Amino acid sequence: MTFARLACLTGISAAPFFLLGTLNVPAAEGDRVDARFEIYGFAGFHVLTNRTTVQETGDRYAIAMDLDTRGLASVFVDLTSHSEVRGEFTRGGARPEAYRADVRRNGAERHYAVDYRRDGTVTNASAPASSGQPFLVAAEQIRGTVDQLTAYFILERQLAHGGSCSLSVPVFDGSGFYNLRFTDLKREMLSADGNQNFAGPSQVCEVVREDIVVNPDRNEDTYKHGRIWYAQVVAGDRMMPVRMEFDTEFGSVQGYLGQLRGAGLALRFID
Numbered sequence: 343m344t345f346a347r348l349a350c351l352t353g354i355s356a357a358p359f360f361l362l363g364t365l366n367v368p369a370a371e372g373d374r375v376d377a378r379f380e381i382y383g384f385a386g387f388h389v390l391t392n393r394t395t396v397q398e399t400g401d402r403y404a405i406a407m408d409l410d411t412r413g414l415a416s417v418f419v420d421l422t423s424h425s426e427v428r429g430e431f432t433r434g435g436a437r438p439e440a441y442r443a444d445v446r447r448n449g450a451e452r453h454y455a456v457d458y459r460r461d462g463t464v465t466n467a468s469a470p471a472s473s474g475q476p477f478l479v480a481a482e483q484i485r486g487t488v489d490q491l492t493a494y495f496i497l498e499r500q501l502a503h504g505g506s507c508s509l510s511v512p513v514f515d516g517s518g519f520y521n522l523r524f525t526d527l528k529r530e531m532l533s534a535d536g537n538q539n540f541a542g543p544s545q546v547c548e549v550v551r552e553d554i555v556v557n558p559d560r561n562e563d564t565y566k567h568g569r570i571w572y573a574q575v576v577a578g579d580r581m582m583p584v585r586m587e588f589d590t591e592f593g594s595v596q597g598y599l600g601q602l603r604g605a606g607l608a609l610r611f612i613d
Contacts, residue, residue, distance in 0.1 A: 373398040375576065375604030379583075380612055381597045382537070389595065390421075396495070396580070403436060404428045405491045422446050427491045429458070435496040441489040441515055454516030462486040468516035477557045479519050487514040493522050494583075497547070501572050501581040507547035512554075519555040524548065532571060532585065538598040540584050540611045544571040565590050576605040584611075 374397045381390035394407045406426040425443035429436055443454040455467040462485045470476065488496070493511040500509060507526040513519070527546040534541045549568045568588035572581040586597040600612035 375578075375580075375602065377582065377599060377603075378601040379597050380600045381595055383595045384593050392597070401431045402428070403431065403495065405495060407491065425454075425491065427489050429492060435499060436488075436492055438489050438492045441491070443516065452517070456489060456514065456516045458488065464514055466514070466516055477516075477555075479514065479555050483555070484512075484514040484519060487512045487519070489513065489515040490522070495580070497524055498572065498580045498582070501545060501547075502574065502579045507545065518553065518557050521552040521554065523550045523552060525550075527569060530571065532573070537596070538585065538600070538611045539613075540573070540575075540599065542573055544573045544584060545581070546571050565595075575599070575602060575609070576607055578605060 374395060377394050377396075379392040379394070380388060381392065383389040390409060390411055392407065392409050394405065397404045404426065405428075406424070408422075408424050410422045423443065423445040425441070425445075427438050427441040429438035429440075431437075437460070438458045440458070441454070441456045443452075445452045445454075453469040455469075457465045457467065459465075463481070464484045464487055466477075466479070466484075468477075488511060490513050493513050496511060497507065497509050501507065507524045509524040511522045511524075513522055525548045527548050530544050530546055532541055532544050547570050549570060551566050565588040568586060570583050571585040573584045575582040575584065582599060582602070583597075584599045588595050588597075598612060600610070602609045602611075
């Protein structure tokens with residue numbers, strides 16, 4: 343559910359991971375999966391840790407994600423963020439109801455709040471940027487959009503049900519309005535390597551981010567293109583990203599599933 347944001351090392355903006363806020367997330371431990379991802383940049387430097395929790399209870403879901411920079415990356419960009427979404431399952435996949443995100447980057451804070459209604463109406467209640475530059479998008483433009491966390495969640499469920507990567511999702515999360523386009527690349531048998539001890543079959547998806555309306559206050563770069571390796575790590579109706587690679591203005595960043603807990607399992611893929 344995503345990477346990317348870092349300044350001179352930047353480019354780590356959310357793929358299967360982005361931001362997170364404060365909602366009342368249901369605590370059904372039996373339907374909860376906690377995952378930790380580690381992100382590496384140029385020359386293998388450890389730049390970011392992503393912790394994501396997904397909970398499914400009946401016809402409802404909740405996703406929460408925390409990001410924070412590591413090692414040398416924090417010298418260039420000191421980033422922490424917490425984002426959450428809650429929503430319900432639909433015949434076509436999943437529909438968010440409320441998305442919240444709190445981001446702190448080099449001492450500057452941003453707070454995002456977006457509400458999604460069943461009729462497709464989307465309300466942006468995000469706090470205005472300190473710069474005073476408004477982010478204006480017509481209501482009809484963002485009708486029927488979802489947040490980024492839900493967009494990746496829909497793809498993961500589609501893959502688990504035997505579908506392909508083929509999917510295009512319009513996204514509005516208060517920080518940007520864009521399309522996420524996913525396509526099939528190949529199936530690949532992964533082997534353990536020096537970064538991760540996961541091994542098994544995977545489905546590789548390509549993702550392209552197409553900006554529609556760019557936030558004038560956006561002060562960080564983000565990925566435009568990436569590849570994600572999905573695998574059925576635990577039984578259920580969702581495939582997990584186990585490896586990923588994103589191309590940024592400052593080079594390529596790689597991400598790996600490091601640890602997973604849930605569905606009666608406790609797995610560690612990075613020591």
